[in-house]
Amino acid sequence: MRFPSGVRKLVLTVHVITTVGWLGAVIVFLALAGIGLSAADPATVRGAYLVMEPAARLVLVPLALLSALSGLLQSLGTHWGLFRHYWVIFKVVITMVATGLLLIYMETFARMAAVAAEPEATLEAVRSASPALHAFLALVGLGIATVLAIYKPRGLTRYGWRTRQDRDLRPPGGEP
Amino acid sequence: MMDEPEYPGAPRWVKVAAGTAVVLILILLVLLLLKSPGGHAPGRHLSLTAAAVTFAPLGGG
Numbered sequence: 001m002r003f004p005s006g007v008r009k010l011v012l013t014v015h016v017i018t019t020v021g022w023l024g025a026v027i028v029f030l031a032l033a034g035i036g037l038s039a040a041d042p043a044t045v046r047g048a049y050l051v052m053e054p055a056a057r058l059v060l061v062p063l064a065l066l067s068a069l070s071g072l073l074q075s076l077g078t079h080w081g082l083f084r085h086y087w088v089i090f091k092v093v094i095t096m097v098a099t100g101l102l103l104i105y106m107e108t109f110a111r112m113a114a115v116a117a118e119p120e121a122t123l124e125a126v127r128s129a130s131p132a133l134h135a136f137l138a139l140v141g142l143g144i145a146t147v148l149a150i151y152k153p154r155g156l157t158r159y160g161w162r163t164r165q166d167r168d169l170r171p172p173g174g175e176p
Numbered sequence: 177m178m179d180e181p182e183y184p185g186a187p188r189w190v191k192v193a194a195g196t197a198v199v200l201i202l203i204l205l206v207l208l209l210l211k212s213p214g215g216h217a218p219g220r221h222l223s224l225t226a227a228a229v230t231f232a233p234l235g236g237g
Binding site for chain 2: 153
């Protein structure tokens with residue numbers, strides 16, 4: 001199934017906006033995680049971990065889901081296909097894994113917020129290197145996905161190769 | 177009858193990237209198993225003190 005030009009451009013626009021937005025949001029989370037680890041002011045440290053959960057729920061999760069969905073639509077509705085090119089497969093896997101890990105990690109955000117909201121918890125108990133590590137890994141993964149989307153390195157899968165051979169051998173004017 | 181050309185195989189960048197991904201996943205799994213036998217449980221991201229505060233009974237004690 002191929003999308004008409006207008007639909008294809010709309011889905012591509014949504015995909016670029018949500019993916020770049022997701023990348024930007026992850027950079028903000030990396031900064032928040034750094035503030036949580038390094039700030040001296042107790043209110044700032046607690047605030048950093050308190051704000052992560054709602055910010056992730058309202059920004060990261062919707063952007064990740066929209067990016068994954070629009071990416072799937074974009075590959076299925078264009079000549080790129082989902083399983084024809086290796087770069088598309090790598091990008092889909094990176095996006096799906098990152099989205100899945102984010103959804104799992106939401107529980108960790110909630111737990112860290114609960115600790116940060118607990119007045120008896122010491123600052124050492126509130127601080128955690130985990131968000132910084134996860135944000136860094138997400139940044140690397142999404143960075144690789146962006147590079148793949150821009151450079152589109154060559155390489156057909158066996159399925160893509162067979163599809164191209166079938167298309168090339170088809171007589172002109174035959175069934176599409 | 178014309179012979180179909182043979183599939184040339186995956187390019188080198190795919191093999192290198194897939195190999196690197198497998199190695200990284202294996203290292204990550206080993207680290208996770210060494211750190212927590214329970215796997216990628218969210219609770220393992222908390223320090224012991226934090227966990228104690230989180231799971232302490234409401235009435236104290």
